[in-house]
Amino acid sequence: MPVRPDTRSLPSRRDFLRSSTAVAIAGSLVGTLSLSRSAHAAGDDLLRVGLIGCGGRGTGAAAQALNADDNVKLVAMGDTFGDHLQKSLANLQKQSALAGKIDVPPERQFVGFDAYKQVLDCGVDVVLLTTPPHFRPSHLKAAIDAGKHVFCEKPVAVDAPGVRSVLATCEEAKRKNLAVVSGLCWRYHTGKRETFKQIHDGAIGDIVAMQVSYNTGGLWMHARQPHWSDMEWQLRNWLYFTWLSGDHNVEQHVHSLDKAAWAMHDEPPVRAIGLGGRQVRTAAEFGHIFDHHAVVYEYANGVKLFAFCRQQDGCAVEVNDYFFGTKGRCDVMKHRITGEKEWRYQGAESNMYQNEHNELFASIRNGTPINNGLYMSRSTMLAILGRMATYTGQVITWDQAMASQEDLTPPSYEFGPLPTPPVAMPGITRFA
Structure with a gap:
């Protein structure tokens, strides 16, 4: 059986976000102490890394962070589930390239909903935030309040209150001179950077339309075990619950949408209309998210973005982006x-996932911390x-969307009953 997380009563995300002003004041005091240490670490001193979220993506991010700098060490790990943490640690320890860079004894292995707080309190300089996206706003805020540099996996929120929180936190990171590097990895891809430079320099003229697709088959699913509560089942299958993933158009398709946003210099559209549903993946084990979405976004200058995503087995797979301009077309x-x-x-290619961490750690060392806060928030x-x-x-x-008060947070972070929300029904489900 997995190690059970701490089930003590914890503050809800709503309470966390509502108390942001008070926490910011207290955090500024903590940050003052941490900033002096971060400045000291900007030379050749050891940079201590903490991992918050020990799934596959977190394990990969940890390896990339440890490969990004000669004097860096993983010193703390935290996850809601002990089995996730132990599997991640074992996988990292198997990698010969990371020898001597992992020092995570049992006393710095934290399990439970509040594991992130304990990681932040371990004297780390840099944290990797790779939990399910629901937790990103509160974890990011706690990290910046504590004066830590951050790698922040995509997406950065699942609802508008979360996005607003992230935007405010990233402004605070700027004031504290702390790095926030996004996991929207295509922005760190060598070929994409050169391609978008061509677009921004006018190679296809004025953009008039864009088409982006993220059409794949189904993803993983863990069969429910008899001893799992509703909360544990949902956390272990977080892809299929909107409060945790945002739905697959947020959790996966955000990569495609981010490329369109990049082309538009990150200016947001005016409006959107779309259709979607749950046609194939209808069983209860797949939660309540849709399996396909099609959205048309309209910009103030008349540009239209046609965006499609699908997770249905047996269908054509297509992950492509096409931009159409007055002078030409780009196959991104x-x-x-x-x-x-x-x-x-x-030209030559390099690993975009590794580039994210190379540039993050270089910016810390150089005293010029990267802040990807605006685009990662707007693309989300x-x-x-x-x-x-x-x-x-x-x-x-x-x-309307930015002002939305819809907060997808569950009533409490406790292991117990948590009913699956109904599947959204267009024409019946109301905007909130």
């Missing part, structure tokens, strides 16, 4: 431009806006 995934100007990126909100449109069947404006 092939780094190719056709039209008045013919261009194709033919772009995806949430799409979900709002598909769930309700209504035209939803960006301003």
Whole structure:
């Protein structure tokens, strides 16, 4: 059986976000102490890393962080489940390239909903936030309040209150001179960077339309065990619950939407309308999210973004992005431009996941911390806006979405009953 998380009564995310002002004041005092240490670490001193969220993505991020700098060490790990933590630690310890860079004794292995607090209190300089997305806003805020540099996996929220919190936290990170690097990895891809430079320099003229697709088969699912509570079952299958993942158009398709946002210089659209549903993946073990979404976003200058995503087995797989301009067209995934100007990126490639951490740690060492806060928040909100449109069947404006008071937080973070919400029904489900 897995090690049981701490089930003591903990503050809800609503309480956490509502108390942000008081926490910010207290955090500024903690941050003052941590900042002096971070500045000291900007030379060649040891940078201590903490991992919060020990799933597959967290394990990969930890390895990349440890490979990014010669003098870095993983010293603390935290996860809701002990079995996740132990599996992650074992996998990291097997990697010969990481020898001498892992020092996580039992007293720095933390399990439970409040494990992130204990990791932050371990004297770490950098934290990797790789839990299910629901927890990102509160974990990010706690990390910045504590004066830590952050790698922040995508998406950064599942609802508008979470996005607003992240935006405020990233402004605080700027004031504290702390790095916040996003897991929207295509922005760190060599070929994509050169391709988007061409687009921004006018190689396809003015953009008039964009089409992005993230159509795949189904993902993993863990069969429910008799001893699991509703909460444990949902956490272990977090992909399929909107409060945890945001739905797959937020959790996965955000990569495609982020590339469209990049092309538009991260200016948000005016409105969105969409359709979607749950046609194939209908069994109870798949929670209540949709298995397909199609959204049209409209920008103030008339540009339209056509965005599609699907998770249905047996269907054509397509993950592509096409941008159409007055002078040509760009096939983003092939780094190719056709039209008045013919261009194709033919340079060397590098690992975008590793690049994220290389640049994060270099920016800490150089005293010029990266802050990806604005674009990671807006791209996340772009995806949430799409979900709002598909769930309700209504035209939803960006301003409406940003002002939404819908908070997907469960009543409490406790292992016990937690009913699965009903599947959204367009025309019946209301915007909140």
